Amino acid sequence: MKMTTALIVAASALALAGPLHAKTIDVPAGNNAQSRLQEALITAQPGDVVQLGAGRFALSDGLSLDAGGVTVRGAGMDATVLDFSAQKGAGEGLLVTASDVTLRDFAVENTHGDGIKSKGANNVIYYRIRVTWTGGPKETNGAYGIYPVSSSNVLIDGCKVSGASDAGIYVGQSVAITVRYNYVEQSVAGIEIENSRDALVTGNLVTRNTGGILVFDLPNLPVMGGGNTLIEGNMVIDNDTPNFAPKGNIVASVPRGTGIMVMANDGVTVLGNTLANHGTAQVMVVAYPKAFTDARYNPYPRNIALGYNTYVGGGDAPGFPGGAQLAKAFGGTLPPVIWDGLGGPKALLPSADVKVLNLNLPAQGAGVDQAKPALLSFTAPPMIAVPGNVGAPARLEERIVR
Amino acid sequence: MKWLAASALLFAASAVAAAGGGTRTNDDAIVGDGFAPVLSAYGFFSDAQAQRPAAGVTPYRLQTPLWSDGAEKQRFVYVPGGKQARSRGAGLLDLPVGSALIKSFRFGGRLIETRVLLHRAGGWIALPYLWNADQSEARLVLAGARVDLTTPAGAAISYAVPNKNQCKECHGAAGQVVPIGPKARNLSAEWLAAFKRAGKLDAVPAVARRVPLWEDRAAVPVADAARGYLDANCAHCHNPDGAASNSGLTLTWEETDPVKLGVGKRPVAAGRGSGDLQFDVVPGDPDHSILAYRMASLEGGISMPELGRASLDPAGQAIIRGWIAGMR
Numbered sequence: 236m237k238m239t240t241a242l243i244v245a246a247s248a249l250a251l252a253g254p255l256h257a258k259t260i261d262v263p264a265g266n267n268a269q270s271r272l273q274e275a276l277i278t279a280q281p282g283d284v285v286q287l288g289a290g291r292f293a294l295s296d297g298l299s300l301d302a303g304g305v306t307v308r309g310a311g312m313d314a315t316v317l318d319f320s321a322q323k324g325a326g327e328g329l330l331v332t333a334s335d336v337t338l339r340d341f342a343v344e345n346t347h348g349d350g351i352k353s354k355g356a357n358n359v360i361y362y363r364i365r366v367t368w369t370g371g372p373k374e375t376n377g378a379y380g381i382y383p384v385s386s387s388n389v390l391i392d393g394c395k396v397s398g399a400s401d402a403g404i405y406v407g408q409s410v411a412i413t414v415r416y417n418y419v420e421q422s423v424a425g426i427e428i429e430n431s432r433d434a435l436v437t438g439n440l441v442t443r444n445t446g447g448i449l450v451f452d453l454p455n456l457p458v459m460g461g462g463n464t465l466i467e468g469n470m471v472i473d474n475d476t477p478n479f480a481p482k483g484n485i486v487a488s489v490p491r492g493t494g495i496m497v498m499a500n501d502g503v504t505v506l507g508n509t510l511a512n513h514g515t516a517q518v519m520v521v522a523y524p525k526a527f528t529d530a531r532y533n534p535y536p537r538n539i540a541l542g543y544n545t546y547v548g549g550g551d552a553p554g555f556p557g558g559a560q561l562a563k564a565f566g567g568t569l570p571p572v573i574w575d576g577l578g579g580p581k582a583l584l585p586s587a588d589v590k591v592l593n594l595n596l597p598a599q600g601a602g603v604d605q606a607k608p609a610l611l612s613f614t615a616p617p618m619i620a621v622p623g624n625v626g627a628p629a630r631l632e633e634r635i636v637r
Numbered sequence: 638m639k640w641l642a643a644s645a646l647l648f649a650a651s652a653v654a655a656a657g658g659g660t661r662t663n664d665d666a667i668v669g670d671g672f673a674p675v676l677s678a679y680g681f682f683s684d685a686q687a688q689r690p691a692a693g694v695t696p697y698r699l700q701t702p703l704w705s706d707g708a709e710k711q712r713f714v715y716v717p718g719g720k721q722a723r724s725r726g727a728g729l730l731d732l733p734v735g736s737a738l739i740k741s742f743r744f745g746g747r748l749i750e751t752r753v754l755l756h757r758a759g760g761w762i763a764l765p766y767l768w769n770a771d772q773s774e775a776r777l778v779l780a781g782a783r784v785d786l787t788t789p790a791g792a793a794i795s796y797a798v799p800n801k802n803q804c805k806e807c808h809g810a811a812g813q814v815v816p817i818g819p820k821a822r823n824l825s826a827e828w829l830a831a832f833k834r835a836g837k838l839d840a841v842p843a844v845a846r847r848v849p850l851w852e853d854r855a856a857v858p859v860a861d862a863a864r865g866y867l868d869a870n871c872a873h874c875h876n877p878d879g880a881a882s883n884s885g886l887t888l889t890w891e892e893t894d895p896v897k898l899g900v901g902k903r904p905v906a907a908g909r910g911s912g913d914l915q916f917d918v919v920p921g922d923p924d925h926s927i928l929a930y931r932m933a934s935l936e937g938g939i940s941m942p943e944l945g946r947a948s949l950d951p952a953g954q955a956i957i958r959g960w961i962a963g964m965r
């Protein structure tokens with residue numbers, strides 16, 4: 236009986252959300268865009284589509300959407316542009332605080348704060364969205380381009396971000412996440428998964444950032460214990476932009492020329508990626524390096540598995556203190572993978588075909604000056620664990636038609 | 638849009654009825670569906686221009702208020718006839734369905750906006766009303782508005798009347814709209830006693846530690862004044878259920894964990910709001926504390942609070958800097 240009721244409820248929910256009740260609210264570009272668009276976002280009901288016309292929308296304040304089940308759709312990421320160059324209010328360009336929202340086919344340019352933020356917004360989709368700071372990498376650019384936080388079920392697909400002064404795509408304190416087929420460039424971090432679980436990062440092109448893909452866990456946050464994440468089949472190329480993040484932020488400590496960096500997570504697998512020309516490290520696996528007082532927090536990497544990846548060049552310009560001398564000691568080029576040596580025997584599980592430099596730091600928080608670097612050697616190739624149940628639920632894909 | 642127009646007609650009719658009946662508050666406008674297009678539809682005032690409340694609408698003040706570019710604010714609470722608010726300890730008064738909170742903002746004597754919070758059966762809703770030039774009526778501005786004006790301190794600003802969603806950004810707790818101001822700890826014992834005597838409150842709440850009067854800030858311990866200021870100006874977002882919950886920075890009056898209050902806490906998603914500084918609060922060193930840095934900024938992406946401040950609050954800055962400077 237229970238099953239039947241559930242089915243009926245599901246069926247009626249579908250009917251309610253169906254096209255009979257849903258309407259399209261057309262918002263063309265032009266004069267008075269701020270209030271026309273904001274009013275459409277406020278009056279939209281679940282199932283409605285807010286259809287943005289082609290052209291530039293000159294906006295003076297951040298926009299917000301607090302209605303669940305709404306789709307905001309433009310005429311294409313190059314055709315519909317929300318232009319925040321003259322933004323007066325602080326904060327992000329668009330803030331989403333309701334669930335089941337689909338954002339697709341429009342661009343956000345030159346926000347003072349983050350580009351698009353969704354908080355506590357479950358089942359959110361960012362599809363073919365572009366977020367650009369048009370002046371290139373600058374410290375005065377907003378921090379995050381695409382910024383879902385404190386959410387379950389996040390799908391970010393086919394988006395393009397350029398110029399974020401922190402991370403182009405940042406997913407924080409969330410669970411069940413897919414970040415795929417995106418192009419992120421000229422940001423400090425390309426893609427960052429922070430204090431999150433069950434993430435799938437795949438098929439992305441991440442290039443000319445300071446660091447390519449970061450998987451971090453930080454202390455003193457409501458949600459901690461990041462892990463069970465798969466970084467698979469990404470092109471991580473030439474991330475050599477000098478770090479332009481405002482100091483104090485954790486990404487400000489990411490050295491230029493970092494491909495994939497995993498910090499203080501449990502169960503991250505890096506597999507089938509192409510990593511090219513990262514002067515510091517193609518892959519870096521480390522403990523959280525700073526002092527902290529949070530008893531709930533585990534600063535160490537655990538079960539970080541490195542499967543087969545393609546490494547091209549790199550290791551020739553380590554961007555951390557003492558890096559140059561270290562490279563010299565290894566004949567001018569560091570191995571593709573650097574591990575700080577912390578986290579115990581199960582911290583790092585590399586495949587046998589990759590050279591790993593173990594810095595052998597004596598303790599969490601120690602500097603590179605205390606390293607006793609040595610090449611890691613293997614007695615037998617370990618099994619590579621591939622985390623299960625990663626990514627956003629498949630049902631989210633029904634909301635985007637290719 | 639049709640339904641909005643229809644409700645506009647309905648409310649216009651009720652407004653006339655209310656006006657004809659003198660100064661009675663229109664309960665239907667508070668609890669009914671839709672949004673009244675004009676403030677007069679509610680009948681909260683017998684003389685709106687003078688902000689003279691109708692019968693049953695009670696003015697109140699907060700011990701330490703939110704600072705809004707120096708606006709002169711007038712606050713009112715309405716509890717419908719036959720109902721009572723319930724005491725809930727030192728926290729928010731539990732106002733019954735049908736209640737309303739009304740806050741008007743003036744600059745240079747001129748009414749700019751009136752915000753209302755209406756307690757409906759489905760929960761609270763927050764609506765902004767913008768006053769017209771001749772001060773005869775305020776109309777609903779769902780999408781917000783901007784007004785050029787000069788603050789009492791002489792700053793020419795583009796003052797932002799919040800849109801309906803922005804109301805919720807501050808008034809949101811775990812996704813629901815809630816009042817912020819009328820917490821028993823931020824109301825005077827005298828006012829609470831009078832509210833009870835009027836039959837509007839079931840009991841005078843016990844408050845162990847009351848937020849000090851802002852005017853008394855020089856006479857009370859600086860930590861109390863500072864924590865009262867943070868509670869009123871920051872904690873509506875910086876609390877575990879608020880818009881800034883993900884920051885891990887909790888600035889409520891009750892918080893006791895120094896790290897959650899920012900001491901030795903590194904920024905998480907602050908971006909350039911960090912100002913190249915390492916910690917939210919560095920004891921003894923306001924110049925290296927992000928909290929003080931963001932209060933001293935007017936730049937989007939840096940300044941805090943994100944909403945509702947377009948000029949500097951020197952008195953607030955002085956208290957927060959004094960609090961940090963005195964920390965060991």
